Amino acid sequence: MFGAKVEIAAHEKGIDFELVMAPFDQLRGYNPKHPDVLRVNPNHQVPVLIDGNLEIFDSTQIFEYFEDLKPNPALWPAHPEARAMARQLEHCSDEIYFPHIVRLMGLEDAPHDPAAQTARNEALQYYRRMERVLAAREFLAETYSYADIAFYMAQLFGARKGAPITGETPNLLAWRERMIARPAVRKVAGAMAGYLASIGSAVPDFLHELD
Numbered sequence: 001m002f003g004a005k006v007e008i009a010a011h012e013k014g015i016d017f018e019l020v021m022a023p024f025d026q027l028r029g030y031n032p033k034h035p036d037v038l039r040v041n042p043n044h045q046v047p048v049l050i051d052g053n054l055e056i057f058d059s060t061q062i063f064e065y066f067e068d069l070k071p072n073p074a075l076w077p078a079h080p081e082a083r084a085m086a087r088q089l090e091h092c093s094d095e096i097y098f099p100h101i102v103r104l105m106g107l108e109d110a111p112h113d114p115a116a117q118t119a120r121n122e123a124l125q126y127y128r129r130m131e132r133v134l135a136a137r138e139f140l141a142e143t144y145s146y147a148d149i150a151f152y153m154a155q156l157f158g159a160r161k162g163a164p165i166t167g168e169t170p171n172l173l174a175w176r177e178r179m180i181a182r183p184a185v186r187k188v189a190g191a192m193a194g195y196l197a198s199i200g201s202a203v204p205d206f207l208h209e210l211d
Contacts, residue, residue, distance in 0.1 A: 001153050002059040003047040008149045011184035013070045063146045075146050086141035093150040097126045104161040123163035134171035152179045159204040
């Protein structure tokens with residue numbers, strides 16, 4: 001999920017890059033660990049970015065580097081207040097919403113488990129909050145930003161793990177359509193849909209046209 005965020009951002013910026021995939025297994029996680037990941041990130045997690053002598057980790061920090069490296073097209077809003085809101089929403093997507101989806105990953109065979117029910121309810125509450133945010137705007141921080149990229153990828157995993165966006169939040173559904181219309185998003189989400197289909201995993205309905 002976090003690597004896909006960075007990949008979308010790089011495509012949006014028009015930054016040339018070499019993508020190196022780390023082997024992943026649903027049960028064992030990233031195994032074996034890629035040597036560059038082990039060296040660069042003390043937490044041994046993807047993504048990591050290597051650009052010459054620069055080696056950094058964490059998707060948000062990579063976002064910030066991209067913005068400094070290539071300011072145009074801007075993916076943080078120009079106005080300080082909107083930029084602060086975008087940064088806050090990007091953080092919330094990763095740290096407030098996504099942990100509930102991570103919890104669901106371990107409960108796929110127990111959808112009625114109280115912990116799973118709580119996680120789905122918390123995801124729904126987050127969707128309702130974002131529905132209000134989108135009441136009078138097309139994107140989360142008014143203009144398209146890293147906040148949208150982060151939440152798009154997070155909700156994709158939410159849909160896969162039993163906490164999909166539904167008709168209860170029509171603004172969110174319309175936002176998702178605007179997101180998938182972007183070539184960078186289609187490219188990365190389409191590749192993910194194709195991979196899921198190739199290994200026999202369920203593909204969320206909104207990705208079927210891309211697989």
